[in-house]
Structure formats: structure tokens, C-alpha cells
Amino acid sequence: MVDVVRIGLVGCGFMGKAHSLSYRNLEAVHWPKLPRIELTRVADAIESVAREGAERYGWQSAVDDWRSVTRGTDIDLVDIVTPNDLHAEAAIDAAEHGKFVLCEKPLANSLEAAQRMYDAVAKAGVGNQVNFVFRKWPAVVLAKRLIDDGHIGAVTRFRGWYFVEDALDANQPVGWRFDKTRAGSGSIGDIGSHVIDLARYLAGDLSAVLARLETVVPVRPVRGSSKVLRVAVDDAADILLRFASGASGSIQTGWAAAGHRNDIGFEVAGDEGAIRFGWERANELEWYRAGAQDGLSGFQTIVVGPDHPGGDLLWPAAGLGLGYGDAFLISLGDAVNAAAGSAVSAPSFLDGLRVCEVTDAALRSADTGTWISLPARSHTGA
Numbered sequence: 467m468v469d470v471v472r473i474g475l476v477g478c479g480f481m482g483k484a485h486s487l488s489y490r491n492l493e494a495v496h497w498p499k500l501p502r503i504e505l506t507r508v509a510d511a512i513e514s515v516a517r518e519g520a521e522r523y524g525w526q527s528a529v530d531d532w533r534s535v536t537r538g539t540d541i542d543l544v545d546i547v548t549p550n551d552l553h554a555e556a557a558i559d560a561a562e563h564g565k566f567v568l569c570e571k572p573l574a575n576s577l578e579a580a581q582r583m584y585d586a587v588a589k590a591g592v593g594n595q596v597n598f599v600f601r602k603w604p605a606v607v608l609a610k611r612l613i614d615d616g617h618i619g620a621v622t623r624f625r626g627w628y629f630v631e632d633a634l635d636a637n638q639p640v641g642w643r644f645d646k647t648r649a650g651s652g653s654i655g656d657i658g659s660h661v662i663d664l665a666r667y668l669a670g671d672l673s674a675v676l677a678r679l680e681t682v683v684p685v686r687p688v689r690g691s692s693k694v695l696r697v698a699v700d701d702a703a704d705i706l707l708r709f710a711s712g713a714s715g716s717i718q719t720g721w722a723a724a725g726h727r728n729d730i731g732f733e734v735a736g737d738e739g740a741i742r743f744g745w746e747r748a749n750e751l752e753w754y755r756a757g758a759q760d761g762l763s764g765f766q767t768i769v770v771g772p773d774h775p776g777g778d779l780l781w782p783a784a785g786l787g788l789g790y791g792d793a794f795l796i797s798l799g800d801a802v803n804a805a806a807g808s809a810v811s812a813p814s815f816l817d818g819l820r821v822c823e824v825t826d827a828a829l830r831s832a833d834t835g836t837w838i839s840l841p842a843r844s845h846t847g848a
């Protein structure tokens with residue numbers, strides 16, 4: 467294990483802030499289980515954004531060319547937090563220069579690009595992680611543990627959703643997320659990718675999907691321009707799922723969903739019980755055990771705290787509440803430990819590729835109106 471991990475960040479917008487704040491606190495939070503961290507370089511296509519990011523978050527240098535991060539001989543871990551269309555080029559370059567690569571979700575804006583990214587890290591033999599933060603969340607890891615330990619029996623159904631209302635206002639100017647060439651898809655890739663990852667994490671690989679997509683607002687104003695965008699991505703998606711295990715389920719997404727501020731959640735039903743979770747009550751997990759015939763059965767609420775996986779990183783007492791930034795402290799800590807050689811990273815680019823396979827199949831299904839089977843290899847994790 468190395469004793470210092472030197473980090474380079476590509477992109478300094480919303481996620482640039484989330485990741486930078488985490489890096490600043492990682493050593494203290496994971497103490498003494500993490501190597502020393504150096505915030506070596508930040509790149510942003512807009513030089514002033516990179517410079518301000520460096521000053522604000524403590525990066526040692528700022529550049530506008532991402533290659534001086536992916537090729538920097540003074541950098542061990544390259545963290546890519548740009549819009550989806552740059553993920554592949556930057557990640558492949560970083561892998562070819564021997565870096566550990568952490569990349570934001572979705573892994574890429576197309577299945578073809580995601581496959582190239584996976585091939586590049588596999589060929590270079592470098593560590594890799596895709597930042598599906600919600601599967602790192604204490605209540606979600608606890609859900610996985612309950613399922614794996616048989617506390618709901620055999621999984622029969624998964625129902626997942628991610629609704630936000632960010633795009634409810636048709637007149638509010640939009641950015642790259644609504645541009646199909648940059649993002650690849652709409653709500654299904656942007657927020658749905660998180661739920662597809664949770665479906666795989668909790669209930670195993672998928673074998674087929676049937677999807678219906680909807681663009682609620684066909685023309686939107688473009689941020690920073692007088693132009694309008696003819697929207698070619700989905701505002702909402704409904705996907706029926708078949709799992710390789712024989713279980714079934716559904717995922718719904720929508721980013722113009724009135725009343726839903728950041729509502730990602732799931733229900734997993736088994737033949738002996740069920741589990742449910744929703745981010746708007748992120749510190750709680752609900753668990754139901756079937757069978758009691760006393761008229762008193764129902765879901766029990768478990769409030770997460772130091773007894774639960776990841777919950778031990780912050781506060782010594784239960785119920786104080788963890789928040790959004792804490793999810794990144796957990797996820798990025800795992801990446802740094804993996805880059806230092808003391809852990810295997812998860813979720814990996816292979817998981818990111820599998821999610822892109824599902825998204826791509828759902829997009830094709832919506833075009834054809836038919837069920838689309840996923841390649842058998844995606845059931846094996848290989």
C-alpha cells in the first residue's frame with residue numbers, strides 16, 4: 467500500500483464541488499485507514515472556473531486542458547466529473563497513462579463508449595470505479611445485507627424510482643443534460659442510471675426490459691444563449707424488468723415530477739418479507755417480515771447509525787443523520803483506498819458498462835415497442 471495518493475480532478479461544476487469537499491475531509495473522516503491525499507491539480511474547460519476551484523477548495527494547480535491531469539506524472543488517481551460526453555476520452559487517456567480512474571455516472575453517453583472505457587482499463591490493468599453513490603449509502607448497504615442474509619427470503623420483485631422536479635419549469639433554460647449528443651439520454655441515463663445500478667446491486671442482473679419514454683416539454687430555452695433546443699431526450703421513463711434470477715419489477719424516472727425534490731427509492735419484495743427505502747427519509751430503512759398472524763405485523767423502521775456499514779465513519783450516536791455529502795465521503799474514500807492498493811474498487815467500470823447495456827436496451831425497446839433481451843454475459847458479471 468502506498469502512503470500518498472495524488473489526485474487530479476477533471477471538471478469543476480456541481481460534482482467538482484461535491485468531490486473537492488470530500489477530498490478535503492477524507493483523511494480526517496477515514497483516519498487512520500486512509501493514505502495521505504494531495505489535491506494536485508484541477509482542470510476545467512473554463513479556465514476561470516478551474517482557477518476559482520483551486521483557490522476555493524485548495525487544489526495546488528489549475529489548468530484548462532484535462533490532458534495535463536490524465537497525463538500528469540505527479541498524479542495517481544484521475545477523477546472525471548465532466549458532462550457525460552467527455553467521460554470516455556478522458557478515462558481512456560488516463561488508463562493509458564497508468565492512472566486509477568474514478569468516473570462519474572453514467573459511465574458514458576453511449577454503450578459503445580462505455581465498452582471502450584471498460585476495454586481500456588482492462589487492457590491497462592488499472593483500478594477503476596464509477597461513482598454510483600447511492601449503493602454506498604448506509605441504509606442501502608444494510609438493505610443489501612438483509613437480502614443477502616435471507617431476511618426477506620428469495621427476491622421476487624424490485625420496484626425502483628427516481629423523480630425530481632428540476633425540469634418542471636418549461637421556461638427555465640437548460641444545459642448539457644438535455645442535449646442528446648452530450649448526455650446520451652435524458653432522465654433514464656441521468657437519474658435512472660442510479661436506480662438501474664441499485665436494481666443490479668440488490669436483485670442481481672437483468673435479462674430483459676420493456677420501456678416507454680416520454681418527452682414532456684419538446685422545446686426548451688438553452689442556458690446562456692438566445693437559442694432553443696428541440697429536446698431529443700426523455701423527460702420520463704417507465705421500464706418493466708425481468709431479472710436473470712426469474713424475479714420481475716419496474717423502474718420509473720422523471721425529472722419534471724411535481725413534488726419530488728430528490729426522490730430516489732426502491733422496494734424489494736421477497737417470499738418471506740420486504741424492504742423499502744426512499745432518499746427523502748435517507749436515514750431510515752423499512753423492513754417487513756411476513757408470517758406473523760397476530761394482527762400486529764407491519765414494516766419496522768431501522769434508523770441508521772454507527773452500527774451500520776458506513777454509518778460508523780461519522781458520529782458515535784445513532785439517529786443524528788447523515789446527508790448527501792457523506793455519501794461522497796464514503797464512495798471517494800473507497801476509491802482512494804483502492805488506488806492505494808489496499809482494497810478492490812466497487813462499483814467498477816464493468817458495473818458502469820452493465821448499466822449502460824440496460825439503458826441502451828431500454829432506449830431500443832422504446833423505439834421498437836418490444837421486450838429487448840440483454841446479452842447472457844451481462845448476467846454473469848464477467
Ligand code: NAI
Pocket residue numbers: 476477478479480481482509510511512515530532547548549550552570571572597598599641656
Ligand atoms: P456541471 O455542468 O455542473 O459541471 C461540469 C463541469 O465540467 C463544468 O464546470 C464544465 O465547464 C466542465 N467541463 C466541460 N467540458 C470540459 C472539458 N472538456 N474539460 C474540462 N472540463 C470540462 O455538471 P455536474 O452536475 O457536475 O455533472 C458532471 C458529471 O457528474 C455528469 O456525468 C453527471 O451525470 C454526474 N453527476 C453525478 C451525480 C451523482 O450523484 N453521482 C450527481 C450530479 C452529477
Ligand code: SOE
Pocket residue numbers: 630632656657660728
Ligand atoms: C438531480 O437532482 C441530480 O443531482 C442530477 O443532477 C444528477 O445527475 C444525478 O446523478 C443525481 O441527481
